[in-house]
Amino acid sequence: MTDTPPAPLRQLHADIDARVGSIRDDRPDWLCGKGCDGCCRQLADVPQLTEAEWQLLRTGLALLPPARLAEIARDTAALADQTARPITCPMLDRQTGACPVYAQRPVACRTYGFYAQRDKGLFCRDIETRVADGTLADVVWGNHDAIDQRLAGLGPRRPLTEWFERWQNPPAGPDDAPPAPAEASPA
Ligand code: SF4
Numbered sequence: 647m648t649d650t651p652p653a654p655l656r657q658l659h660a661d662i663d664a665r666v667g668s669i670r671d672d673r674p675d676w677l678c679g680k681g682c683d684g685c686c687r688q689l690a691d692v693p694q695l696t697e698a699e700w701q702l703l704r705t706g707l708a709l710l711p712p713a714r715l716a717e718i719a720r721d722t723a724a725l726a727d728q729t730a731r732p733i734t735c736p737m738l739d740r741q742t743g744a745c746p747v748y749a750q751r752p753v754a755c756r757t758y759g760f761y762a763q764r765d766k767g768l769f770c771r772d773i774e775t776r777v778a779d780g781t782l783a784d785v786v787w788g789n790h791d792a793i794d795q796r797l798a799g800l801g802p803r804r805p806l807t808e809w810f811e812r813w814q815n816p817p818a819g820p821d822d823a824p825p826a827p828a829e830a831s832p833a
Contacts, residue, residue: 649705649750655698658753658796665788666760673785677772678759683743685758685770686735692725693735694803699752704813706750707737714746719814726807736806753797761788 651659670676695703707715721736734740737747745751759770776782797803 649702651702652698652800654796654800655696655702655753658793659756662753662756662760662788662793666756669760669785669788673782676759677770677776681743683738683745684772685755686738686743686745688732688770689735690732692733692805692807693752693754694805695752695809696797696800696803698800700804700806700809702750703747703752704750704809706747710746718746719810722807722810726811753793757788757790757793761790761793763790763794 650656707718710718718736725733725736735745737745739746745755759773773782777785
């Protein structure tokens with residue numbers, strides 16, 4: 647397992663970081679930031695991830711304390727049967743509002759709030775309100791269609807629930823195996 651994503655995903659992250667940085671520089675009062683978990687609690691559907699995104703996310707998940715990982719696994723499995731939308735991300739720490747896999751989070755989490763997809767109305771509600779009242783009228787959003795095209799070049803996407811299931815119950819091969827439980831250190 648590696649914490650280094652393949653070059654195309656690294657480049658995508660870098661390009662997104664540059665766009666986000668430029669919006670933040672122009673708008674120091676931008677709403678997205680530490681302490682806001684609105685988008686994590688309002689996901690339109692189960693996240694869809696490319697394999698490269700999942701492999702990165704998996705490295706972050708594997709570093710979590712086993713009890714926390716077990717909670718996330720339970721909440722992710724429950725999503726497979728949940729029909730109500732929107733959903734809360736199963737990885738979100740609901741007490742603190744923090745993302746426990748922030749450094750390894752998927753592309754959609756990196757773009758949300760800074761990129762727009764015109765036909766899908768991709769805005770968080772708070773930002774949408776600011777756009778509607780003109781406060782954010784002159785912002786140059788990132789183009790999420792272009793991000794989707796680049797993600798498509800990384801291969802097919804699967805729902806988070808499916809990646810998790812394959813990790814926990816691998817169909818075959820050692821690469822999909824969940825992390826071995828930590829051995830107790832000698833007294
Ligand atoms: S992975 Fe992290 S940033 Fe993305 S929705 Fe879940 S909690 Fe939020």
